[in-house]
Amino acid sequence: DGGITQSPKYLFRKEGQNVTLSCEQNLNHDAMYWYRQDPGQGLRLIYYSQIVNDFQKGDIAEGYSVSREKKESFPLTVTSAQKNPTAFYLCASSMWSIQGQPQHFGDGTRLSIL
């Protein structure tokens, strides 16, 4: 089945540690996105990528890094500089069109601090 796979489902980070969240899509979508979701909040954009080897900061990029070496993969690293990393992280992808296309989401990774 076509879709977006995020792993792991749950992740724990120790103080001072970097952790990487995986996101893979087999929808042949051009664009990929990372969002952070906190309780009672809407989704906030961390980073997005329109094409391979290119990405842009979203609204809350500080303390995060990404790479886009392959069209189907867009991993997110939560660095030790992110002082409040506990949240639900969602990856999404979409096709490109002049009008814009809906984003489709994975099932998320819940990150907690040990």
Place this chain on the structure above:
Amino acid sequence: GQQLNQSPQSMFIQEGEDVSMNCTSSSIFNTWLWYKQDPGEGPVLLIALYKAGELTSNGRLTAQFGITRKDSFLNISASIPSDVGIYFCAGRSSGGSNYKLTFGKGTLLTVNP
């Protein structure tokens, strides 16, 4: 940045009742999307709207793109227990990036059997 006001924040209804929720923006949007999120899962697209005045249905769900292009509405008819979840509106502003969406904070729907 862009802001979306989604209301109500939460609703508690009896099974069989109809539900209505809406989103308003401070600027003109050219796309409105409605998503549903179940606990511990990612949002799932329900309806996409691309033209002012557009009215689109998906089963018991109906959504409309407001004529002013600054609002959108979602209605659920004859609610059932599996309608429980968080409903998000999202929009893409006119003149903005084709990629970036702005999300509302969600409407938490609880259905009492």
